[in-house]
Amino acid sequence: FTIQENRYISIHQYNAAGTYTIYMQDPNRVDGIDNIEGSVNVPFYLESVLCFPDELLYGYNSSVQLTNPPIDFANVGQIFTHNPGAFDPDGDVLRYSLQVPLQAPGLNVPGYEYPDEYTSCDDTFTIDSLTGQIVWETPCVPGIFVIRILIEEFRDGQCVGKVSRDMQIEVLDNNNNAPNIEPLNDTCIIAGQSLNLFITATDPDVTQTLTMTATGGPFVVDESPADFASTPSTGFVDGFFEWNTVCNHIRKEFYTVIFKVEDDYSVGFSEEPLTDQEALIIYVIAPPPENVAAEAQGNSILVTWDSLYSCYGADNFLGFSIWRKVGCDSLEFDECQRGLTGFGYDSIGFTDTLHRYRDFSVVHGQIYSYRVLAEFGVRSEAAPIFTYNEVQSFPSNNACAELKRDLPIINHVSVRNTDTENGSIFLGWYNPVADDLDTLQNPGPYTYTILRSPGFTVGTPVETVAFFEYTNFTDIIDTFLIDTLINTVDGPWAYTIRFESNGNVLGDAEDASSVFLSSNPADNRIQLSWNFDVPWENFSYVVYKETPTGSDVFDSIATVAEPFYVDSNLANGATYCYYVTAFGQYTAESLPNDTLINLSQRICDVPVDLEAPCPPDLTVSNICEEDAVSFDPADLKNDLLWTNPNNSCADDVIGYYIYYSPMQGGSFSLLDSVNFADDTTYQHTNLESLAGCYAVTAIDSFYNESAFSNTVCVDNCSDYNLPNVFTPNNDGANDLYTPILPIRFIDGVDMKIFNRWGALVFETSDPMLNWDGTSSVTGSTLEEGVYYYVCYVFEVTVTGVQKVEEPLKGYIHLIRSQE
Structure with a gap:
């Protein structure tokens, strides 16, 4: 078949950012489309949506290009495939979906059925949201079918365009088999x-x-x-x-x-190919930066890489990001890897032109692995400092380095005794290495000054704990100290070791703190958490509990990987005591492969129920739900019913508080209480108005009060009816025109009565009316006859006095005759 392509070219300038639709409409579609009933009379409609967000952030945009025509043949019994071949020149994300065709802006084609809905066989019609690949498996009836493909364009999650394409599929029933392409791997x-x-x-x-x-x-x-x-x-x-x-x-x-x-x-001269x-x-x-190297220099590590990066001149090249992790890794990446997210690396720096980076945030005792990524993204044409559609390169090789061992390295800060006055802490360290220190350039005598501060870091105040002096480097043999007579109950302690050579300060060891354990008592449990600030990596923790309490015997109850643990199934009011042992390690290859074991202080606590129970679920009912109208004052009551939390989400509810507000949105006040958990009903009686709002809270055995239940507001069911006749003849019967009594929940009215010429003869706001047949305008007695009224009623509701939208209207027969 021959496809005719018409191109219509126009230029339009939009004055502001926003979302705009370009569309075309033809009054008629092709006749005989099977899945659109009466298709020839259904308009053909196409649209493209242009989204212009902030051009500073998102730049400019080019529409999606479709490289394949929107018409194809299928054959009964053969799998059908098609792809619109969409391409976005800006590299934006495209996503595909099937939609109901349109006949006008926002108006679907009526009665449309997708091809697999139209047929009665077990076929499926799908589109791949990533590639746009359409598969019909398998058409079973011949005919002409139309589908609508929606292609949405996203830029950093922001929709920047939509294109709708209607496509025609002609299903034939020929003695022909479709060709087949061997499967392809992405x-x-x-x-x-x-x-x-x-x-x-x-x-x-x-x-x-x-x-x-x-x-x-x-x-x-x-x-x-x-x-x-x-x-x-x-x-x-x-x-x-x-x-x-x-x-x-x-x-x-x-x-x-x-x-x-x-x-x-082909059939005769008709070409009917399958595809x-x-x-x-x-x-x-993007290719990775090459020949990444890392070298320790003083108290920093210098990372370098080749300056001749192969894609340095690319239009969307942004620069290099530097990534680091503790430990020297041996990762191997999939050939399609981009970036380092999820591999334990942290981004520590960025440079747009340099090919080196100096890392100062390193500590002694750890070995670090470095990798470099090339960063790419599209710069906003309106403001090049903003970029979008950013992407990272394949990761570079890793380079590992560690600082020289020219300072002491603390390895233990472990609580030995928990006491407010007689507490003690074991402090241990690794000594520096002569080759790394260069003892010729840094001769003796050498001194260690042990410094201590309360808290997790050494700061102000700081005090000297001990002082060691050595004539020669080989004399440095001390590796630990027991710090005594300190308060290890109320907080942690942090330590450092100042190292001096011949009166010159060479540096301080990295601060290291004790493990400080905290507790948070709750209902039948104690939540434990602990904090520390150390230069090594803690990887595991063992929680110990004194069993029984007071025995000074502690047994391990859990091993965890994170500094948090909850000890459950405890008795409220009983005392439980704990401490934690942290296990850690340095990664530096120059250090011993020791497991560093450090203890927290001991702590005791008492679980107590401070948690509110879950709230009940409330319902309220009254006579307004019944069909029959009751005017018995005893029926003016609201019946409350709620659930017992002990049956679902609590175990110690003992009663309830009931709250009431006469107005929706008003403040609640305590109405009453119920002292038994199984008593889940309440009757609010002696009411003049049923309108009001209710909420219920649950109270547990420790008098914790739950949050409010759902708030339930009920309204009045007003009743106000007017008669159509009265006889103001002073015979003592029916002399006044009043509503049919009794009336319910009426605050007032706006009653106007007119004669047959439309003149106002009576008006009142009194809901009892009490019209005696005289004119409230002139005071004269009115003649017998038919009068017309309009009465607006103001009823009492839970939101206040409200005017009933529709007024009462009708006729009144005024009769004075005694007959």
Whole structure:
């Protein structure tokens, strides 16, 4: 068949950011579309939505390009595939979905059915949200079917455009089999490399000529587009895809290539070919920075890498980010890896032009692994300092380094005794190494000054705990100190060791604190947490509990990886005591592979129920829910019913508080209380108005009060009716015009009565009316006859006095005759 393409070109300038729709509408669709009833009379409608967000943040935008035509043949019993071949020149994320076709802006085609809904067979019609690949498995009836494909364009999560495409599928019932492309595996490639693929396809009808084509983003890029070569062949066809990628191809979103094979089946002079289409995803990944190296220099580590980065001149190159983790890793990455998220690395720096980075935030005793990433992203044309669609390169090689052992390294700060006055802490350390210190340049005598501060870091106040002096470096043999007569109950202690050579301060050891254990008592449990600030890595903790309390015998009750533990199933009011042992390690290869064991202080606490129970669930009912109207004052009551939390989410509720507010939105006040958990009803009686709001709270055995239940507001059911006749003839019966009594929940009225000429003869705001047949305007006695009234009623409600929207209207027969 022949496809005619019409192009309409116009230019329009929008004055402000916002969302705009461009659309076209034709009054008629093609006749005979099976899944659109009466299709020839249903308008054909297409639209594109242009989203202009803040151009400073998101830049400018180009619309999605569709590289495949929106019409195709299918065949009964053959799997049908199609792909619109969408490409976004800005590298934005595209997502696909099937939608009901439109006949006008926001107006769906009536009675539309998706192809698999229209047919009665067990077929499925789907679209891949990532690639746009449509698969109909399998059409079972011939006909013409229409679908609508919605392609949405996102930039850093912000929708920047939508394109709707209606597509026509003509299902034939021919003696023809569809060709088949061999399955393709999605791939990735480092920018600068060439991607070469052989694509093959076959056809069960071996006498048919097959033609293979390819479309998609790689063919329409501005620089170094892809090439595809294939020669039509009978029964079998192959093609060669070649793409010499360059740095400007790097982007966050993948590229899609659509390979299509088509046979040459025809009926007479009518070409009715079948096709198969396969979508190939290609990620173009930025190459890694090369030859990353790390070297300790003094108290810092210098990280360097090659200055001649291969994609330095790419349009969207932003710079380099430097990443670090503790420990020297041996990670191997998948060939499609981008970035280091999830591998234990932290980003520690960024440089846009330099090829070196000095890391000062390192400590003695740890070995560090460094990697470098190249950063790419699109700069906003309006404000280049803003970027979007950022993506990272393949990770560089790792480089490991550790500081020289030219200072003492603390390895233990462990509480030996818990006491407010006679507490003690064991302080241990590794001594410096002569080769790393250079004792010729830093001769003796040498001194250690042990400094201590309350808290987790050494600061103000600081005091000297001990002083060691050594004539020669080989005399430095001390590796621990027991610090006594301190308060280890109320807080942690932090230590450092100042190292001096011949009166010159060489430096301080990294601060290290004791493990400080805290407790938070709750209902039948105690929550334990502990804090510390140490230069090594703690990786495990053992929690000990005194069993029984007062025995001074502690047994381990748990091993955890995080500094938090909850000891449950405890008795409220009983005392429980604990301490924690932390297990840690340095990673530096120059240090012994010791497990560092440090104890917290001991702590005791008493679980207590300070937790409020969960709230009940409340319902309220009254006579307004009944059909019959009751005017018995005894029926003016609200019945409350709520759930017992002990049956679901609590175990010690003993009673309830009931709260009431006469107005919705008003303040609640305590109405009453119920002293038994199983008594879950309450009757609010002696009311003049049923309108009001209620809430119930639960009270547990420790008198903790729950949050409010759901608030339930009930309203009045007003009753106000007017008669159509009265006889003001002074016979003592029916001499006054009043409402039919009794009336309920009426605050007032706006009653106006008119004669047959429309003149006002009586008005009042009194709900009892009490009209005696005289004119409230002139005071004269009115004649017998028919009068007309309009009465607005003001009823008492839970939101206040409200005017009933529709007034009462009717006729009144005024009769004076005694007959």
